[in-house]
Amino acid sequence: MRIEPTIRLREAxxxxxxxVAALHAWNWRTAYRGIFxxxxxxxxxxxxxxxxxxxxxxxxxxxxxxxxxxxxxxxAGFVCTVADAEPPWGLLVDNLHVAQSAQGMGLxxxxxxxxxxxxxxxxxxxxxxxxxxxxxxxxxxxxxxxxEVERFEVFLTGTxxxxxxxxxxxxxxxALGLASIG
Numbered sequence: 234m235r236i237e238p239t240i241r242l243r244e245a246x247x248x249x250x251x252x253v254a255a256l257h258a259w260n261w262r263t264a265y266r267g268i269f270x271x272x273x274x275x276x277x278x279x280x281x282x283x284x285x286x287x288x289x290x291x292x293x294x295x296x297x298x299x300x301x302x303x304x305x306x307x308x309a310g311f312v313c314t315v316a317d318a319e320p321p322w323g324l325l326v327d328n329l330h331v332a333q334s335a336q337g338m339g340l341x342x343x344x345x346x347x348x349x350x351x352x353x354x355x356x357x358x359x360x361x362x363x364x365x366x367x368x369x370x371x372x373x374x375x376x377x378x379x380x381e382v383e384r385f386e387v388f389l390t391g392t393x394x395x396x397x398x399x400x401x402x403x404x405x406x407x408a409l410g411l412a413s414i415g
Contacts, residue, residue, distance in 0.1 A: 245299035254283040267296040309335035323357030365396035
């Protein structure tokens with residue numbers, strides 16, 4: 234029998250950049266193998282994500298919110314949202330990552346639900362972008378009522394591109410709560 238750890242949610246600060254970057258880079262290396270070039274994932278992603286999160290958490294935008302999920306073992310996951318990134322679509326879920334040790338416990342749902350609650354407080358829907366090749370993430374979002382509404386190609390690194398999908402939830406879905414959908 235697996236014992237579920239106690240998870241505490243809190244806002245991220247500048248001192249959390251290293252832990253957030255490490256989890257972000259690990260998730261990219263595991264989920265995006267075959268999407269991003271191997272050299273980038275093997276040699277560059279750690280430093281690039283650390284620089285990204287140091288800058289982002291060091292000078293946070295008023296529109297951004299980074300919510301951490303912590304267990305006794307450390308960072309278990311995080312969600313980053315951006316208000317008004319594309320106003321017609323609502324709140325952008327810019328990042329949603331769960332540590333391997335915390336996967337399968339409903340933490341991804343809890344973090345996505347916290348984003349939906351924030352969208353509901355703003356009276357909007359929410360959206361995110363997912364790579365078409367990331368089948369497990371697409372299934373996860375679909376089970377939570379996310380509709381794949383738009384597809385397009387995006388640059389990754391160098392000359393690499395990939396198909397990306399916009400997944401969206403309506404304001405009504407956010408108000409009702411995504412946990413009840415799945």
